[in-house]
Amino acid sequence: MIPNQWYAVLEGRKLRHKPAGLARLGKQIVLWRDAEGQARAALDRCPHRGAQPSQGKVVDGDLQCPWHGFRFGTDGVCTRMPCEGSDARIPRGMELQMLPAREAHGLVWVFHGPGDPAGTPIHWFDEFADGVRGTAGTSFDWPFNYVRTLESNFDVHHFPFVHGGGRVSGERVDINEFTEEESHIRFRGQLRHEDKEEGLAFRIEYKPPAQTLLEFPGFVFVVADCPVDDGNTWRYARYLQTLTRIPGVSSLLSWFAVQVDLRLFQNRQDGWVMSTQHPNRPDGAIEHLVAADAGTAAFKNLRQRLIREAEGSVEGS
Ligand code: FES
Numbered sequence: 001m002i003p004n005q006w007y008a009v010l011e012g013r014k015l016r017h018k019p020a021g022l023a024r025l026g027k028q029i030v031l032w033r034d035a036e037g038q039a040r041a042a043l044d045r046c047p048h049r050g051a052q053p054s055q056g057k058v059v060d061g062d063l064q065c066p067w068h069g070f071r072f073g074t075d076g077v078c079t080r081m082p083c084e085g086s087d088a089r090i091p092r093g094m095e096l097q098m099l100p101a102r103e104a105h106g107l108v109w110v111f112h113g114p115g116d117p118a119g120t121p122i123h124w125f126d127e128f129a130d131g132v133r134g135t136a137g138t139s140f141d142w143p144f145n146y147v148r149t150l151e152s153n154f155d156v157h158h159f160p161f162v163h164g165g166g167r168v169s170g171e172r173v174d175i176n177e178f179t180e181e182e183s184h185i186r187f188r189g190q191l192r193h194e195d196k197e198e199g200l201a202f203r204i205e206y207k208p209p210a211q212t213l214l215e216f217p218g219f220v221f222v223v224a225d226c227p228v229d230d231g232n233t234w235r236y237a238r239y240l241q242t243l244t245r246i247p248g249v250s251s252l253l254s255w256f257a258v259q260v261d262l263r264l265f266q267n268r269q270d271g272w273v274m275s276t277q278h279p280n281r282p283d284g285a286i287e288h289l290v291a292a293d294a295g296t297a298a299f300k301n302l303r304q305r306l307i308r309e310a311e312g313s314v315e316g317s
């Protein structure tokens with residue numbers, strides 16, 4: 001994982017009155033909403049006897065453990081130990097291990113440290129700014145390492161083979177307008193028939209740790225990937241069709257794009273071929289990237305640089 005970044009962990013609309021227990025970032029996490037409706041996150045382990053507070057409930061904005069009813073406030077500190085009486089002194093250490101959490105762009109984000117969460121922005125794309133209408137989104141679990149799922153976002157040359165569109169799109173990739181600024185990778189290109197000048201245009205952008213924007217004729221979508229553990233990834237995707245701005249039609253077409261792309265293309269077709277990819281964890285794998293893999297190569301390099309920077313080592317050492 002790239003340290004010192006905010007990772008999307010859940011759609012905000014799915015965090016309601018009950019606490020949510022999630023496997024994310026190699027940890028068991030509990031999310032809940034405090035009395036102000038603000039999202040809070042902690043490791044999902046009660047400091048009393050180790051039960052999962054996510055199985056309990058939220059009472060007056062505090063999280064109540066299901067086993068002995070101990071409650072924990074927004075800072076994680078125990079506020080009530082019913083078995084000890086209301087005048088009990090709360091012992092030191094009787095607190096949840098809190099994780100920095102924020103809510104933005106319809107998602108709950110958790111910071112993966114050890115750096116400064118307040119000084120680290122959540123990277124997003126203007127196409128999906130708050131208030132943009134006619135979008136449709138969903139999320140699903142993918143049994144692959146998150147670096148592999150991210151790499152799949154930069155890969156258009158599998159389309160004709162995996163998604164069966166070769167006769168329409170052609171097989172050859174031209175990449176142009178490739179730019180890298182700080183932590184932002186952008187490129188455009190097209191997939192075309194060898195004997196034709198023009199083909200299927202695409203635009204791809206990446207911002208760390210795991211947000212990717214992809215645009216094709218007719219629709220644009222954003223993907224946010226979060227590692228569950230070494231071999232699994234939670235993927236969120238939000239689509240916006242760009243053919244019409246008629247409100248109801250727009251939402252319907254975006255929803256249709258979600259169904260076709262996520263359920264058929266990504267989950268079934270990409271998922272099948274990725275299940276044959278070895279090793280699933282890419283670090284140390286010997287691969288021979290070609291020019292069409294420019295996005296994947298740039299992502300790999302940027303990821304390594306950000307990891308090195310987070311570790312405080314000198315670049316290139
Ligand atoms: S284990 Fe949570 S209150 Fe006892």
Ligand SMILES: [Fe+2]
Nearest residue numbers: 162265266270
């Ligand atoms: Fe695909």
